[in-house]
Amino acid sequence: MNRPEPISIQDVDYGGLEQATGFLLRLAQLRVFAHFYTVLDHHDLRLGAMSALILIGRNPGIRHGILADALSIKLAHTTKMLKGLEAKGLIVRHQPAYDRRSIELRLTDAGEALMRDVQRQIALHEELSVAGLTERERQQLKRLLRKFTGVPAYPPRRETHAPIAEADRGEGID
Amino acid sequence: MNRPEPISIQDVDYGGLEQATGFLLRLAQLRVFAHFYTVLDHHDLRLGAMSALILIGRNPGIRHGILADALSIKLAHTTKMLKGLEAKGLIVRHQPAYDRRSIELRLTDAGEALMRDVQRQIALHEELSVAGLTERERQQLKRLLRKFTGVPAYPPRRETHAPIAEADRGEGID
DNA sequence: TATTGTTATACTCTATAACTATA
DNA sequence: TATAGTTATAGAGTATAACAATA
Numbered sequence: 001m002n003r004p005e006p007i008s009i010q011d012v013d014y015g016g017l018e019q020a021t022g023f024l025l026r027l028a029q030l031r032v033f034a035h036f037y038t039v040l041d042h043h044d045l046r047l048g049a050m051s052a053l054i055l056i057g058r059n060p061g062i063r064h065g066i067l068a069d070a071l072s073i074k075l076a077h078t079t080k081m082l083k084g085l086e087a088k089g090l091i092v093r094h095q096p097a098y099d100r101r102s103i104e105l106r107l108t109d110a111g112e113a114l115m116r117d118v119q120r121q122i123a124l125h126e127e128l129s130v131a132g133l134t135e136r137e138r139q140q141l142k143r144l145l146r147k148f149t150g151v152p153a154y155p156p157r158r159e160t161h162a163p164i165a166e167a168d169r170g171e172g173i174d
Numbered sequence: 175m176n177r178p179e180p181i182s183i184q185d186v187d188y189g190g191l192e193q194a195t196g197f198l199l200r201l202a203q204l205r206v207f208a209h210f211y212t213v214l215d216h217h218d219l220r221l222g223a224m225s226a227l228i229l230i231g232r233n234p235g236i237r238h239g240i241l242a243d244a245l246s247i248k249l250a251h252t253t254k255m256l257k258g259l260e261a262k263g264l265i266v267r268h269q270p271a272y273d274r275r276s277i278e279l280r281l282t283d284a285g286e287a288l289m290r291d292v293q294r295q296i297a298l299h300e301e302l303s304v305a306g307l308t309e310r311e312r313q314q315l316k317r318l319l320r321k322f323t324g325v326p327a328y329p330p331r332r333e334t335h336a337p338i339a340e341a342d343r344g345e346g347i348d
Numbered sequence: 349t350a351t352t353g354t355t356a357t358a359c360t361c362t363a364t365a366a367c368t369a370t371a
Numbered sequence: 372t373a374t375a376g377t378t379a380t381a382g383a384g385t386a387t388a389a390c391a392a393t394a
Contacts, residue, residue, distance in 0.1 A: 006276075007236045012244045013329040015232035016293055017225055021304050021312070022206040024319035029203055030246055031323065032196040046383075051191055058189035062181045065352065070186045072204055074385065079354060101352040101393045102180075119190055130195050132322050138195070141318040145198035148306050148315070149205065155187040220360075239375060248362065253377060275370045275375040 035129040040121050048073060049081055050118045056091055056105045057115040058155075064093075064103040090114060209303040214295055222247060223255055224292045230265055230279045231289040232329075238267075238277040264288060 017023045036047060045053070051071055056062060064082065068075045082105065085091045090111035094104045107115055130138050146153055191197045210221060219227070225245055230236060238256065242249045256279065259265045264285035268278045281289060304312050320327055 004235075004272075007233050007240055009240055009243050011233075011330055012229065012236070012240065013232040014244075014325065015228045015329070016297060017228055018320065018325045018327060019316065020296055020300060021316055021319070022203065022210060022221070023225060024316060024323060024325060025199055025203040025206055027246055027323040027325065028319050029196065029199040032199055036196060047196070048384085051197060054189045054191055055186065058187040059181050059185075061178070062186070063352085066181060066183055066186065069183050070188075072201055074387095075353065076355080076387085077383095077385065098178075099352085099394075103353070122194055123190060126194060130322060132324075133318065137318055137321070140314065141322070142193065142195055142198060144307065144311055144315045144318070145195070145202050146192065147311070148304060149198060149201040150306075151188065151192045151198060151201065153192060155189070156185050222361085237375080248364095249376065250364080250378080251360095251362065273371075273375085275368095277376070 032129045036122075036125065039125045039128075040118070045114075045118070046081075049085060050122075052078070052081065052085065053090065053107065053111060053115045054119055057107050057112060057119075060106045061104045064105065067105060085111070206303045210296075210299065213299045213302075214292070219288075219292070220255075223259060224296075226252070226255065226259065227264065227281065227285060227289045228293055231281050231286060231293075234280045235278045238279065241279060259285070 033047065040050070048071070052067060055067055055070060059067075062070075064078065065075055068078045071078075073081075082091065082093060086093050089108055092106050092108060094106065096102060096104055127135070127138060130141070133141065143153075145151075207221065214224070222245070226241060229241055229244060233241075236244075238252065239249055242252045245252075247255075256265065256267060260267055263282055266280050266282060268280065270276060270278055301309070301312060304315070307315065317327075319325075
C-alpha cells in the first residue's frame with residue numbers, strides 16, 4: 001500500500017454545507033471582522049464597543065436596555081462594557097430622576113471625538129472589507145441582509161427632536 | 175421639566191451602522207444560528223461539531239488540519255471537539271503509518287447515521303431559517319456570500335478518487 | 349407584581365505560545 | 372529545520388438565574 005494522496009483543502013467536499021446560509025454567514029463575518037481588526041486601531045475598543053459608541057452618539061440619552069436590544073447584545077453583557085467605556089471617559093451613565101431604575105447614556109467630548117473617528121474609518125474601509133464583490137453586488141448583499149434582519153436602511157424621523165430634512169410626516173407618532 | 179419621551183427601539187438611529195456589512199452579517203448570523211438551535215436537537219452537538227461530522231462523512235480520511243482550515247476553526251480548538259466526538263463513538267481518529275504526525279478522521283457507523291440525519295434536517299430547515307426573504311432572494315444572498323467567502327457552489331471533482339458522476343463515491347482512500 | 353439593571357456562574361469560542369513527535 | 376497536532380492559558384462572547392431597586 002503506497003502513501004495515498006491526502007485530501008487537500010481544494011479537494012474538500014462540503015457536502016451541502018456550501019448551501020447552508022448559516023455556514024456562509026459565519027465565514028463572511030469572520031472575514032469582515034478580521035479585516036476591521038487589522039485596520040481599525042481605536043484604543044483597544046472591540047467592535048461591540050465601537051458600535052455602542054456610534055449608537056449612543058446618534059441617540060443621546062438612549063437607555064441601557066434599548067441600546068442592548070438595538071445591538072442584539074444581552075443586557076447582562078453590556079453592563080461590563082459600558083462601565084468600561086465610562087472608566088475610559090468616553091461616556092456618562094446617568095440615572096434620571098423620573099425613573100431611577102433606568103440608565104441614560106451620553107457621550108463625553110472625548111467619546112464624541114472618538115465616535116466620529118470610528119464612524120469615518122468604518123465608512124472608509126467598508127468596501128475594502130468586502131473585497132471580491134463589485135459595488136453593485138455589495139449593495140445587493142446589504143439590501144438582502146437588511147431585509148432579513150429588519151434593520152432599516154435609513155434613520156427614523158424624530159418628531160421629538162430636530163427635524164432631519166424638509167421631508168416630514170403628517171402626524172407625530174406620540 | 176417633564177418626563178421626556180425615552181428613545182424606543184423603533185426610534186434608534188443606527189448612524190451608519192445599518193450600512194456596515196459586518197454589523198448586518200452579525201445580526202443575520204445570530205438569527206440563523208438561533209433558529210437552528212431551536213430546531214436541531216442532536217445529542218447536544220453544537221453547530222461546529224455538526225459541520226465537522228458532515229465534512230468528515232463526505233471526505234473520509236481527511237486530516238485534522240485540513241478539516242480545521244476548511245471550517246475556519248483554529249486547529250487548537252478542534253482538538254477538544256474531535257476528541258469529544260470520538261468519546262461519543264461518532265468518529266475514529268487514526269494515525270497512519272506513512273506520516274505518524276497526522277491524524278486521519280473517519281465516521282463510525284453511528285457517526286454516519288447521525289451525519290445523514292443532521293444533513294437532512296439542515297436541508298429541511300434551511301429555508302425556514304431565512305424566513306422573510308423570497309426563494310429568489312435567498313439564492314441571491316447565498317450566491318453573494320459564496321462569492322465573497324470563496325466557498326465553491328458545487329463539490330470538486332476528485333481526480334484521484336472515483337468520479338462523482340452518478341455513482342456514489344467509494345471509500346477507497348486508504 | 350412588573351421592569352430596569354447588576355452580579356455571579358458557567359460554557360463556548362478564539363488567540364497565542366510552548367510543547368511533543370515526527371518528517 | 373519544518374510540520375502536525377496537543378496542551379495550557381487567557382480573554383471575549385453568550386446564556387442563565389438570582390438579586391436589588393424602583394415603578
